[in-house]
Amino acid sequence: MHRATESARPDALFNDPLAERLAGEHGRAIVAGVPRSTRNGWWLVARTKIIDDAIARAITDGCDRVLNLAAGLDTRPYRSQLPPEFTWVEADLPKLLEEKTRLLADQEPHCRLTRTAVDLADPQARGAFLDDALDGAGKAFVLTEGLLMYLDDRDVVSLSEAIKRPEVAWWMFDFAFPGLKNMMNRKMAGMMQNAPFKFAPENGLAYFEDLGWRTLEAESLFEAAHRFHRLPLLMRPATWLPRTDPRHPGRRPWSAAALLTH
Numbered sequence: 001m002h003r004a005t006e007s008a009r010p011d012a013l014f015n016d017p018l019a020e021r022l023a024g025e026h027g028r029a030i031v032a033g034v035p036r037s038t039r040n041g042w043w044l045v046a047r048t049k050i051i052d053d054a055i056a057r058a059i060t061d062g063c064d065r066v067l068n069l070a071a072g073l074d075t076r077p078y079r080s081q082l083p084p085e086f087t088w089v090e091a092d093l094p095k096l097l098e099e100k101t102r103l104l105a106d107q108e109p110h111c112r113l114t115r116t117a118v119d120l121a122d123p124q125a126r127g128a129f130l131d132d133a134l135d136g137a138g139k140a141f142v143l144t145e146g147l148l149m150y151l152d153d154r155d156v157v158s159l160s161e162a163i164k165r166p167e168v169a170w171w172m173f174d175f176a177f178p179g180l181k182n183m184m185n186r187k188m189a190g191m192m193q194n195a196p197f198k199f200a201p202e203n204g205l206a207y208f209e210d211l212g213w214r215t216l217e218a219e220s221l222f223e224a225a226h227r228f229h230r231l232p233l234l235m236r237p238a239t240w241l242p243r244t245d246p247r248h249p250g251r252r253p254w255s256a257a258a259l260l261t262h
Contacts, residue, residue: 002041
């Protein structure tokens with residue numbers, strides 16, 4: 001729904017003509033129920049734009065495949081400028097992919113798109129999926145957007161090890177700061193009881209660097225939203241505070257997007 005709202009702006013940062021179809025009335029109801037400070041989706045708009053730009057640069061740098069893990073209702077294969085021969089792989093749970101495929105049955109992606117139903121929490125199933133999805137790839141871009149904060153620490157470590165393969169050149173994700181995890185689990189306890197925030201490392205990016213990854217880019221979504229002129233007026237005074245150190249995120253209720261390599 002936030003992508004649809006952004007797309008309707010005259011100064012839109014991206015255009016997603018399918019977002020409103022996928023959101024539907026259920027999406028509108030979800031947005032209506034979230035805290036007012038996040039209701040305009042400034043954080044999701046910023047995250048979407050950051051990832052869009054990172055994928056475009058990666059393709060320019062020779063990326064030959066995108067693996068979108070827990071792809072959800074993403075529409076980049078339909079709205080991004082992609083080479084027709086480019087390979088894009090989406091993975092998610094069966095019921096979600098069935099619904100998405102049904103809703104987009106009359107649409108043609110701009111590239112070679114495949115969808116795979118897989119439980120990414122199952123190490124054996126995940127390994128088999130990655131073997132198949134990365135077959136023939138030389139410089140793959142793995143995206144886990146909006147996923148890590150719902151995982152246990154051990155699952156994040158397991159996922160990191162699973163995608164640390166020679167075919168994978170980039171890993172992009174967003175992660176919550178501890179202050180955001182605490183705030184969201186407190187303010188949205190009713191809505192998030194089936195999917196509470198779990199993962200928010202105290203040492204931020206250093207957590208992933210300790211796992212053998214090297215940071216190429218990282219930015220808090222708060223600061224990115226300010227840069228994109230999407231931050232709500234009442235939140236702008238917080239931009240006067242010192243910039244966030246992504247390796248020492250502290251208690252600020254923010255999150256960040258990062259692009260890593262190994």
